Amino acid sequence: MKTGMALLMTLSTPILAAAAGPPPFSALMPGQALPNSFRIITLPKIAHNTFSLVADEGKTVLRVDSRNSAGSLGIPLVSSRAVGASLLEWRWKVSRILEKADMESKLGDDFPARVYVFFDVPLASLSFMERSKIRIARMVAGDDVPTASLCYVWDNKHRIGHAAWSAYTARVRMIVLQSGPASIGQWMTESRDVAADFREAFGIDAPAVTGVAVGNDTDNTDNQVTTWYGDILFRK
Numbered sequence: 001m002k003t004g005m006a007l008l009m010t011l012s013t014p015i016l017a018a019a020a021g022p023p024p025f026s027a028l029m030p031g032q033a034l035p036n037s038f039r040i041i042t043l044p045k046i047a048h049n050t051f052s053l054v055a056d057e058g059k060t061v062l063r064v065d066s067r068n069s070a071g072s073l074g075i076p077l078v079s080s081r082a083v084g085a086s087l088l089e090w091r092w093k094v095s096r097i098l099e100k101a102d103m104e105s106k107l108g109d110d111f112p113a114r115v116y117v118f119f120d121v122p123l124a125s126l127s128f129m130e131r132s133k134i135r136i137a138r139m140v141a142g143d144d145v146p147t148a149s150l151c152y153v154w155d156n157k158h159r160i161g162h163a164a165w166s167a168y169t170a171r172v173r174m175i176v177l178q179s180g181p182a183s184i185g186q187w188m189t190e191s192r193d194v195a196a197d198f199r200e201a202f203g204i205d206a207p208a209v210t211g212v213a214v215g216n217d218t219d220n221t222d223n224q225v226t227t228w229y230g231d232i233l234f235r236k
Contacts, residue, residue, distance in 0.1 A: 002215075023232040025062050029215040030055040039074035046070050046219050054228075057187075061091075062229040064215055069220050072116065072215030075232050086195035086206070090115060090214075091230030093187045097156040102173055106167045107223040109217075112179075112225040113154035115232075117194050119206060148207075150197055152190065154178040154227075163201065173201035187230070209234075 023035065029051055034040075042048045049071035054063045062073065094112040102108025150172050155162070155176045160177075166172035176196060177190055198206035212234075216227045 001182065009012045021233055024233070025053065025229070026059045026231050028053050028060050030060050034073070037076055039076075041072045041074050041213055041215070043070050045220075049088075049217075051216060059230070062214065064229070065224075066216045066218045068218055070215070070217035070219045072114065072213040073128075074211055074213045077211060077234060079208065086193050087174050087191060087235040088115075088117060088194050088212070088232070089191045089235065090232045091155065091187050091189050091191070093228040094154055094178075094216075095182055095226040097154070097181050098218065098221055098223050098225060099156060100223065101156050103153065103155060103176075104157065104164060104167060106149075107165050107220055110219065110221045110223065111153045113217050113227045113229075114174045114213075114215055114217070115152040115190075116172075117150045117152075117209060118211040118213070119148045119150075119198060120210050121209045127171070148192060148198070148202060149173070149199065150175060152192065156180065163235060173197075175201075187228075 011124055028035070032053055034051060034053065040048075040051060047067070047069035049069050050065040051064075051071075051073055052063045053060050055061075064071075064073070092115070093111050098106060098110050098112055101110045103111070151166065151172050151174050153174055153176055156179065158176045158179055160179050162176040164174050166174055172185065175192075177192075178188055194209065195206040198204075212232055214229050216225055216234065218224055
């Protein structure tokens with residue numbers, strides 16, 4: 001079972017990459033190892049997801065297999081594109097929904113697909129309790145644990161557009177973009193103004209984006225799912 005501290009550790013991801021940046025999934029070959037610029041993010045004492053590059057409809061995409069496990073792939077940003085960029089675009093596809101999942105409960109906090117966006121909110125602007133939690137997480141996981149995150153999810157029952165705080169921490173805002181079984185097995189394309197979503201969630205202007213991560217998790221509901229992701233792109 002995840003804990004609030006473990007979730008903060010999971011959100012630890014590299015700060016903006018060098019200007020060259022990582023290649024998009026579509027520029028890689030099916031079956032090849034993920035480049036070192038990507039970072040697999042796991043939770044202590046929880047089985048790890050499996051990440052692989054596969055061919056789908058003539059393009060290379062990321063496949064994430066979750067079997068009573070959890071994990072995300074941290075995608076470094078290209079710094080020259082991330083500055084001032086707020087439009088995040090991607091494609092995703094899931095093999096199934098998770099019937100027993102419940103985004104408002106710690107026991108049901110599983111999703112067939114998640115996309116995290118990490119932000120650098122100044123630590124001094126947070127409450128004493130929030131600062132303490134993040135400082136402890138950074139002592140364990142490193143200084144790149146983010147201070148705030150948006151998490152776009154594929155849910156099982158909540159309406160599209162529903163937003164709620166994570167069951168584990170008020171530093172993560174969950175936003176439902178797909179819901180229910182209607183689109184299972186279909187590629188769905190998303191486009192989000194993350195600056196606007198951050199402002200609506202946290203009530204302040206969005207600070208710098210420090211990273212993005214994609215994945216899924218089935219450890220709380222003892223389930224399994226496969227998720228596919230196309231290229232993750234930031235645009236102005």
